[in-house]
Amino acid sequence: MTMDKCCCNTKSRLIYSCSSAANTGEIADQVSRKLAKEGYSNMTCLASVGAHISGFVESAKSAEENITIDGCPTAYAKKILKHIGVTPTQSYVLTGMGVEKGKTPTTKEIINEISNKIKTTKKDHFSVSGLKI
Amino acid sequence: MKIEILGTGCPKCKKLTELTEEAVDELGVSAEIAKVTDINIIIGYGVMLTPALVIDGDVKVAGKIPSKQEITDWIKEKK
Numbered sequence: 001m002t003m004d005k006c007c008c009n010t011k012s013r014l015i016y017s018c019s020s021a022a023n024t025g026e027i028a029d030q031v032s033r034k035l036a037k038e039g040y041s042n043m044t045c046l047a048s049v050g051a052h053i054s055g056f057v058e059s060a061k062s063a064e065e066n067i068t069i070d071g072c073p074t075a076y077a078k079k080i081l082k083h084i085g086v087t088p089t090q091s092y093v094l095t096g097m098g099v100e101k102g103k104t105p106t107t108k109e110i111i112n113e114i115s116n117k118i119k120t121t122k123k124d125h126f127s128v129s130g131l132k133i
Numbered sequence: 134m135k136i137e138i139l140g141t142g143c144p145k146c147k148k149l150t151e152l153t154e155e156a157v158d159e160l161g162v163s164a165e166i167a168k169v170t171d172i173n174i175i176i177g178y179g180v181m182l183t184p185a186l187v188i189d190g191d192v193k194v195a196g197k198i199p200s201k202q203e204i205t206d207w208i209k210e211k212k
Contacts, residue, residue: 012182012196044181054192055179062182062196 013065015041016049016077016088024071024094026106031094031114032069040119041067050080057084065089069118072101092118134164134211139175139195140183142168149184149198156204162212 017032018025036043048056060066060081068077068088078091095101097114104110136153140146150168157164169175169187178187182196186204193199193207 014181042181045179048179053179055185055187055195056181058185058192058195059179059181062194 012063013041013067014044014060014063015067015069016044016046016081017069018071018077019046020071022071022101023104023106024099024101027099027104027110027114028069028071028077028094030106030111031118034111034115035118038115040115041065046077046080049084052084060084060086067118068092070094071099090118090121134162134208135189136164136166136208137169137187138166139169139178139180139185139187141170141172143184145198146184149186152198152201153186153204156201156208160205160208160212162208164208 015032015035018028020028032041032043035041044059045056049060061084066081066086066088067090068075068081070077070091070093072095073093075091075093078088081088094114097117098104099110099114136157138146138150138153140149146168150166153166157166175183175185178185178192180192180195184198185195186193186199186207188207188211194203
């Protein structure tokens, strides 16, 4: 989780990653961390939202953008946010973006490719499957 | 009752402090109001957006300034 400075006057974009045990979850996590390190978004804790920890819940409710990165179509990152009444502004599912569950290795090239796709994709251009609509 | 204002001291944080002090005064409750500027403590609450208001350890709002009426209602809940 990152927050380097007061964000009263900055655009609030929070990112939540799937944390499954599969390679898809690992890639989602690494992509989220890369985006946060690059300053594209602030990474925060999906599990804490699921546990209804008040600070995380209130932050999600107030953020201008909430982005979920799920590994597979189960899409539980998106569902956890919906559980607190928040619809993500952008939802990505890696298996819809060329990642194969149980097969695709977690490499720098894959992480770069996915993070670049996310950064260059305009809002609402991806459906929950990650396919262009 | 302990009320914490989380934020690094920007105008929005100061406004939230003012509203909270007014709500406490008008209700006549006994409350300690603390300003928390330490980012590590703020993050420890899971707060990613400031200003934020915490009452007895419970984050009531983050990333926006609530109305005085909302603050009043939250304080009443905790009384």
